[in-house]
Amino acid sequence: MSIGKLSTGPTVLFLASLLIGLIISSMTSGLLAQSVIGTGDATDSVLVEVPGVAPATSLVAEEHKYDNGNSIDLYWVPSIDDQPEGGLVRAYHLYRSDNEAEATKIAELLPGANQYRDETVTPDNKYVYHIIAISDGASAKSIKTAPISPHREWLNYDKKYLFLIALIISAAVIFFVETAKRGKKLFIRKIAGLEAIDDAVGRATEMGRPILFIPGILDMDDVQTLAGLTILGRISRVIADYDCKIYAPVSRSLVMTAARETIKASYQAAGRPDAYSDDMVTYMTDEQFGYVAAVDGVMVRERPATVFLLGAFFAESLILAETGNSVGAIQIAGTARPAQLPFFIAACDFTLIGEELFAASAYLSGEPMQLGSLKGQDIGKAIAMVVIVAGVFAITIGEAWDVGFMHDLVRWLSDIFSTK
Amino acid sequence: MEHLGLWVAAFLTLGIYSFLYRDNPWYKLSEAIFIGISAGYWVVTLFWDNFYGKFWVGHGEDPWLWVGAVLGFLMLLRLVPKIGWISRWPLSFIVGATAGLWMMNYFSSNIMLQVKDTIMPLFGSGYTASAYDIVGNIVVAVGTFSGLVYFFFSKEHKGAFGATAKVGIWFIMITFGASFGYTVMSRMSLLIGRMDFLFSDWLGLIK
Amino acid sequence: MKRQVPLLITLFVGTLLIFSVFIPPMENIGENFTLFFDIIAVFAFFLGGGNLVRVHISKLRRRKKDYGYSIITLVGFFFMLIVGLFKIGNPGGIAASVTAEGSIFQTTFTTVLIPLQSTMYALLAFFVASASYRAFRAKNREATLLLVAAFIILLGRTPFGMMLTSWVPDSFSVLQVPNLAIWIMNSPNLAGQRAIIIGIGLGVVSMSLRLILGVERTYLGEDRG
Incomplete structure (x- = not known):
């Protein structure tokens, strides 16, 4: 089955489900807003006065919005005897009665507390709360809240804008992938570090020395490792063509497995499956600096002509890059950790900065569809830039002349981009 | 016993430092010990924390954990050449999960939050900012904008666009310089820490 | 299958x-x-x-x-x-x-x-020193910017930075090294960080979509090339 045929199905499925989700979320928003929420006004007043200390007042129980029906928020005004200095209140004890059963203590809180989130409730059960202020030898019970039942919600309406923007940017990426598939030529500018790969591999071939590939120190559950491996796929294809030696010492067992699969496939694609060997990838140790000690040893003993450092790196970035430099290797590095990028810039010949790391595989593939996804990414950048310019302009003007609609625009924008 | 431990620690410390001179048997010995002991340490920790602590203790209460165990088992089928291809299933599971999980995480923390934080009044609330702050605010807005221009892939860096991208890379370089300068001091203190161990804990020269 | x-x-x-x-x-x-x-x-x-x-x-x-x-x-x-x-x-x-x-x-x-x-x-202490030395010899404008920023921040974190510019009158206190370091951290550094971070976010989103939709599949040992 060709890739063209296969990807249409998932694409349509993906977009369709995003769209349906959006429609449902906008339709139900009104409903959700109305169903908020059996707020427990303090009507049930069984006030027990114990001399010596005053109770907490205005206890209110509210369902926590848009969740799985498993939390209730409680708010109250602390007892007037709860003072930072010389106050009588030593603690608050929070009680809950489930479905009209005897109330039991669910929490003990320090003086000064005025809210609590009860995350131990079950959807659709009925709960009544009260709170007792405790002092030395005396206590005071607050009035009870009205019964409240938390409900399970199926959509988190708070995240509607996150959904909308994710939809727009995903759609842009998918749109350009599809456009490219139909044969429209898309322009992508040159990325220096990636243009240098062929030369770097060629150099290793000429010198008869190996190429070292380091996919970072994190496991397969990090996106940077995935990015590193996708680039490994492209590079090892070139290496297979040049008939040069590649060696990838890794620090995670799963990365070892994935790297082997990746290199093997590239060798197969190059028509040289016999040249592949599992020994191209070996596991060293999971320990960060143990791995560094091992890789440093490999570098000084094997003297690779080219070193690739592509993935997630921490403090070891500079140790590896400087050692590579000292053996005279051409080094191409890339990571999404801003704190480590300066060290790669100082010690390596080419550095892929953040986004370039994730774009590299698509760029190297040269396939129109992959390049299309880079174009989609640019739409995201354009949106971010427009919002920044419009937002800064509106808020600056709005502050200066107190223009009403500018305030509205700013409020609207920050509402959209706030992530709850 | 404590004395022996101190000498072992000092021996290994000097062994690693000897690498700065050149590769040598002392470093090779320290490296071999490092690899063997640390790999063993990780298996044991993974076994007790993840397998025993998370799966063995929890699988009765949470039968879903069997999914992890089954996927883990499928991974081992690599060792059987004929059905080794099944191990791609857990691998693709991990890739799908990582991609899906991080995509939304990065979406809110890297894109939405940063864009929102950049929207601020250049002259402060109600024109109260000092000249110093105003310059700072303008620099942040211009720098973020031009930095994004630098990362644009689908347009050649030429003309006004290229000039803006150039400004963008300047900002990015200043950022790198700042992190570089910021880190140098803390790296030096690491060295001081090791010297303190050698001269005070081990040799007792500094009290 | x-x-x-x-x-x-x-x-x-x-x-x-x-x-x-x-x-x-x-x-x-x-x-x-x-x-x-x-x-x-x-x-x-x-x-x-x-x-x-x-x-x-x-x-x-x-x-x-x-x-x-x-x-x-x-x-x-x-x-x-x-x-x-x-x-x-x-x-x-x-x-x-x-x-x-x-x-x-x-x-x-x-x-x-x-x-x-x-x-x-x-x-790292030694490697930071050798990397700094190499950066010092860099000749293009970008590397110079990196170096100048690094130098100011480094000085700003030491008492030496304070001593060096204590003669600058208070009305120009911005130009005193420790203040300059703070300004660099809070303004141009912040701007560069943001651009990088937003870019990374978009890069991750796009790569994740490529992986999920099966456009990118090298990791699975399936290169169609």
């Missing part, structure tokens, strides 16, 4: 996790997947650890150069495995935590691993 199933698994799992963000009953699914991952990683260790043992035994068998060090690695590995898995010498016996104080496992960790780790880490 061999080609389609993995792609479908990635598509399904990826899509599920994207949507779980918006659906409260599914909000814990990400945590569950992390748990699955931890369990899979333990199984995978049979492959990694197995590879380590195999590589060193084969060096030993073939009497390759430096095979003596392979013996040490193997001894160290199995030593930790045995004292750790069977909790040998653990004062609390098999029921105690493997890292209990006084156990052979924990003692080895503190006397052998800790000094090795911290010394390897401390090598």
Whole structure:
């Protein structure tokens, strides 16, 4: 089955489900807003006065919005005897009665507390709360809240804008992938570090020395490792063509497995499956600096002509890059950790900065569809830039002349981009 | 016993430092010990924390954990050449999960939050900012904008666009310089820490 | 089967996790997947650890150069495995935590691993120095900017920076090195960070979509080239 045929199905499925989700979320928003929420006004007043200390007042129980029906928020005004200095209140004890059963203590809180989130409730059960202020030898019970039942919600309406923007940017990426598939030529500018790969591999071939590939120190559950491996796929294809030696010492067992699969496939694609060997990838140790000690040893003993450092790196970035430099290797590095990028810039010949790391595989593939996804990414950048310019302009003007609609625009924008 | 431990620690410390001179048997010995002991340490920790602590203790209460165990088992089928291809299933599971999980995480923390934080009044609330702050605010807005221009892939860096991208890379370089300068001091203190161990804990020269 | 199933698994799992963000009953699914991952990683260790043992035994068998060090690695590995898995010498016996104080496992960790780790880490002091030296010789404008910013921040964090510019009158206090360092951190540095971070976010989104939709599949051992 060709890739063209296969990807249409998932694409349509993906977009369709995003769209349906959006429609449902906008339709139900009104409903959700109305169903908020059996707020427990303090009507049930069984006030027990114990001399010596005053109770907490205005206890209110509210369902926590848009969740799985498993939390209730409680708010109250602390007892007037709860003072930072010389106050009588030593603690608050929070009680809950489930479905009209005897109330039991669910929490003990320090003086000064005025809210609590009860995350131990079950959807659709009925709960009544009260709170007792405790002092030395005396206590005071607050009035009870009205019964409240938390409900399970199926959509988190708070995240509607996150959904909308994710939809727009995903759609842009998918749109350009599809456009490219139909044969429209898309322009992508040159990325220096990636243009240098062929030369770097060629150099290793000429010198008869190996190429070292380091996919970072994190496991397969990090996106940077995935990015590193996708680039490994492209590079090892070139290496297979040049008939040069590649060696990838890794620090995670799963990365070892994935790297082997990746290199093997590239060798197969190059028509040289016999040249592949599992020994191209070996596991060293999971320990960060143990791995560094091992890789440093490999570098000084094997003297690779080219070193690739592509993935997630921490403090070891500079140790590896400087050692590579000292053996005279051409080094191409890339990571999404801003704190480590300066060290790669100082010690390596080419550095892929953040986004370039994730774009590299698509760029190297040269396939129109992959390049299309880079174009989609640019739409995201354009949106971010427009919002920044419009937002800064509106808020600056709005502050200066107190223009009403500018305030509205700013409020609207920050509402959209706030992530709850 | 404590004395022996101190000498072992000092021996290994000097062994690693000897690498700065050149590769040598002392470093090779320290490296071999490092690899063997640390790999063993990780298996044991993974076994007790993840397998025993998370799966063995929890699988009765949470039968879903069997999914992890089954996927883990499928991974081992690599060792059987004929059905080794099944191990791609857990691998693709991990890739799908990582991609899906991080995509939304990065979406809110890297894109939405940063864009929102950049929207601020250049002259402060109600024109109260000092000249110093105003310059700072303008620099942040211009720098973020031009930095994004630098990362644009689908347009050649030429003309006004290229000039803006150039400004963008300047900002990015200043950022790198700042992190570089910021880190140098803390790296030096690491060295001081090791010297303190050698001269005070081990040799007792500094009290 | 061999080609389609993995792609479908990635598509399904990826899509599920994207949507779980918006659906409260599914909000814990990400945590569950992390748990699955931890369990899979333990199984995978049979492959990694197995590879380590195999590589060193084969060096030993073939009497390759430096095979003596392979013996040490193997001894160290199995030593930790045995004292750790069977909790040998653990004062609390098999029921105690493997890292209990006084156990052979924990003692080895503190006397052998800790000094090795911290010394390897401390090598950075030397490498930072050599990298700075190289940066000093850089000739283009970008490298100069990097260097100047690094220099100001570095000075700003030392008393020397204060001394150097204490003569600057207070009305121009911005130009005193420590203040300048703060300004660089808060303004141009922040701007550069933001651009990088937003770019990374978009890069991750786009790559994730490529993986989930099966456009990018090199990792699966399926290159169609």
